[in-house]
Amino acid sequence: MRVRTGIRVEGIVQGVGFRPFVHGLATTLGLAGLVGNDAGGVFIEVEGDAAAVERFLGGLSCPPPPAVIERITTRRLSARGGGRFAIVGSAVGGRRGALVSSDSATCADCLRELRDPADRRHGYPFVNCTACGPRFTIVTDVPYDRPHTTMAGFAMCAGCAAEYHDPADRRFHAQPVCCPACGPRLALRDRDGREMPGEPIEEARGLLRRGGILAVKGLGGYHLAATAADEAAVAALRARKRREDKPFAVMAPGLPSVRRLAHVGPAEEALLTSAARPIVLLRRRAGAPLAEAVAPGDRSIGVLLPYTPLHHLLVREPLVMTSGNASDEPIAHRDAEALTRLRNVADAFLTHDRPIHVRTDDSVVRVFGGGALPVRRSRGYVPRPLPVPAGGPAVLACGAELKNTFCFAEGGRAFVSHHIGDLENYETFRAFREGVEHFERLFGIAPAVLAHDPHPEYLSTKYALERAGEQELPLIGVQHHHAHIAACLADNEHAGPVIGVAFDGTGLGTDGTLWGGEFLIADLTGFERAGHLRPVPLPGGATAIREPWRMAAAYGVPNDLDVARRNAAAWDRVVAVGRAGLGAPPTSSMGRLFDAVAAVLGVRDRITYEGQAAVELEQRADPRERSAYPVRLDDAEDGGPSFVVPGAELVQAVVEDLRAGTPAPTIAARFHNAVGDLVVAGAVRLREATGLTTVALSGGVFQNLLLLERAVTGLETAGLTVLVHHRVPPNDGGISLGQAVVATARATSCAL
Incomplete structure (x- = not known):
């Protein structure tokens, strides 16, 4: 039949x-x-x-x-x-809904061609096929056909066309197919944009060997490269990029090279060699052949493997491969923009004529519990959708101020954007707006609801308010820490309710104060604040975030300690500001408690990047130390299950240990262990009060693997089920997903 x-x-x-x-x-x-x-x-x-x-x-x-x-x-x-x-040819019109593939690392077949002197694509830096190559970063529209990519300007030669139309060829209908005869062309240019003589790859390698700094056009934007073992070159890159301390990522030519730099387990190897090719944070080997300036004082190192043919041709030894921008700017992705913004940083530009449509930073992951713990979800993962509860209107969630992402959600799919960055300057905010417009067009989602953080000064919030006014769209404000817990729930396809522990820097609370050390009873529609750190002043507001020593003063550290002596010129004034409360808003932030301890131990009085004091405190801690300072939960004044945690007692325990001559690594470990015990004590108390047995951990503080391990082990020992992040970051990069699922749940609930 x-x-x-x-x-x-x-x-x-x-x-x-x-x-x-x-x-x-x-x-x-x-x-x-x-x-x-x-x-x-x-x-x-x-x-x-x-x-x-x-x-x-x-x-x-x-x-x-x-x-x-x-x-x-x-x-x-x-x-x-x-x-x-x-x-047959693609059909035009109709409702948009096609999903776009993420960019994929060069496959083994294409690498063999790249390295085969007899192959017509030998040494060609743009070799790709249906299994690998650029996708998201070159797509301008759907359906996915060559005219809807930045390859539209490159007409296929006869050889490529024959492969494209041959059902037996692995490039059958590969849209970015190209070769030296018809495809993009590589060029090495000087700071004025003039093409330099010689073979570009060889000349670029020579510049790096001589200690030069090279701007390299990758898949999602420009990188800045320098020889990772060259102290002078890496130090020069730091000075020109205005990046004082934050570690640089290193691109190694292969796994044997990675193993000379760091310890690599099976989970790390799987991530390093995956098609996504993220930066993987690894434990650094003692005596690794790296310049100290690559990651000053850091026991870990971020490493990635080549993911484009260009990288495979260029990287013969470990290279620093950091984002092509000056400090606090978005990554450069357009050629003219790169030449302008990076001319005082790079000595030369290894570039090409295939446009990048969407700037996309490298993804960053850590390994926890044998799986990935994302720190930044971007190239290689975006725009793959995440499953979320279906139903309700289409939502645009605008995300947070720092580590911003946005998210479109509709029909059981959530499209979390690539990493946008910190919305603190015009260029980054412009990238945010361009990204929103591109996703909206690409996936055909017209938002009927806008979700946002309630903080009125966030640029993402202002965007939501402005757009809602222009288009008469309803707004749903989602409290920052509820969004963190909701993101963890969505990450684990769990509806709640759960005991949520949200530890981060700061977020606006429902009482108008700055929260950050929160125990919540939460599901996707709402939450109750069930416990928190006892608030302390934030002397100078945002200045205290940049100067952790101020938090030591806020926590009542005596003025005869070294931290007070180092900052004697302003110590008494800051203490007075904190007591008066003027210019010192109260905060329950766990991140600021970490800052106070870091300052007391002499780890960091001032920071040059967000979270630096806490990151370095984790690095200082001795992981072999198992003892902990005692923790206490005080009943809240209104009774019930709510409690407050006197964080000042932990700081006082640190001070007493320091006076007794206890080594700083031991003190740092005891503090971490105490915070882990605090998580367990709070969760057990709330289990007894509510009967809930599942705990969700979220917020940037839970990027700290030492704390996360202590907390998860303790919670599981206490018989609790633990949810942690594995697809979106626990930091503010996951906030937009949390906002989206809360807005969807509330809108659906209202409709019912």
């Missing part, structure tokens, strides 16, 4: 070799028909023997990676006859 079936496939099925896969499957089974892209995904018609069509449908659901099938629907059609199966 001959039948014809119409099929619609939704998911990540464009730009991943899915149509060639369908063509091969249908041809093998002797079926006629067609396959094509449209704005919603892939449409297929197959005709032939009914049993063969059934086998086709069975095989269709198991495509090779990186394709991901979300839904397959079928309908019966009238048989037409004919024996050919063809890939």
Whole structure:
């Protein structure tokens, strides 16, 4: 019996070799028909023997990676006859819903061609195929076809066209296919944009060997590169980039090189070699052949492997590979912009003529519990959607001020954006607005609700308010720490309620004070503040965040300690400001408690990047130390399950140990262990009061692996189930996802 079936496939099925896969499957089974892209995904018609069509449908659901099938629907059609199966042109119009693939590291087949002197793509820095290469960063629209990418300006030569149209070729319908005859061209340029003589890769390598700094155009933007073992070169890069202390990432040529720099376990190796190729934070080896200026005083090092053919050709020894920007600016991705912004940083520019449509920073991950703990989710992962509860209106969640991402959510999918950065300057805010417009067009989502942080001074909040006024859209404000816990719930596909522990720097609380050391009873619709650190003054407001010694003063550290002597000129004034309360808003921040302890131990009085004091305190701690300072939960004045934690007692215990001559690494470890015990004590108390047995941990403080390990181990020992992040960061990069799922849940609840 001959039948014809119409099929619609939704998911990540464009730009991943899915149509060639369908063509091969249908041809093998002797079926006629067609396959094509449209704005919603892939449409297929197959005709032939009914049993063969059934086998086709069975095989269709198991495509090779990186394709991901979300839904397959079928309908019966009238048989037409004919024996050919063809890939047809993309259909225009229709509702948008096609998913765009993330950028993927160069595959093994393309690497073999790159290294084969007999191959026509030998040494060509833009080799790619259906299994690898640029995707998200070059896509301008859907459906995913060459005219809708930044490859549109490169007409295929006869050789590439033959591969593109050959069903037996692995470049069959590979949209970015190119070669030296027809594709992008590499060039080495000086600071004035003039092309320099010689072979670009060889000349660039020579510049790096001589201690120069090179700007390199990657997939999502420009990097700044220097030889990682060259102290003078790395120090010069720090000075020119105005990045005093924050560690640089290092790109190593291969795993053997990585192992000479750091300790690599199976989970780390899997992440390093994955198609996403993130920066992986590893434990640094003693005596690793790296300049001290790469990561001053840091026991860890961020390492990544080459993920483009250009990187494979350039990197012969470990190179610093850091974002192409000056401090606090977004990464440069347009050529003219890079030449202007980086001319005083780079000695030369290794660039090319394929435009980057979306600037996208490298992703950063740590390993915890045998899996990934994201620190920054960007290139290689975005724009892959995350599953969220379905129903409700389309939502645009505008995210936080620091480490900003935005998120579109509709129909059970959440599209969390690439890393935007800190919305503290015009350039970053412009990147935010451009990103929102691109996602809205790309995925065809017209938001019916806008979600935002209640802080009135966040630029993301101001954007939401402005847009809501212009388009008459409803607004849903989501408290910062509730958004953290909701993000963790969404990350784990859990609806709540849970005991939520949200520890971070600061976020505006519902009482108008600055929260940050919070125990919540929360689900996706709401929360109750069930416990928190006892508030202390934040002397000087934001200045206290940049100067952690002020938090030591706020926590009542005696003025005969070294931290007071180092800051004697302002100590008494800051203490007085804190007592008076004027210019010293109260805060329950756990991040600021870490700052106070770091300052007392002489780790850091002033910081040059966000969270630096806490990061270095973790580095200082002795992980072998298991003892802890005692913690206490005081009943809140209004009774009930609520409690407050006197953080000043922990600071006092640190001071007493310091006076007794206890080594700083031991003190730092005891403090970390105490905070872990505090998490357990608070969660156990709330379990007894509520009966809840699941705890969600979120907020930037839980990027601290020593604290996270202590807390998770203690909670599990106490018989509690623990949720941690594994797909979005616990820091403010995950806030937009939390806002989106809370807004969806509230809007759905109201509709019911």
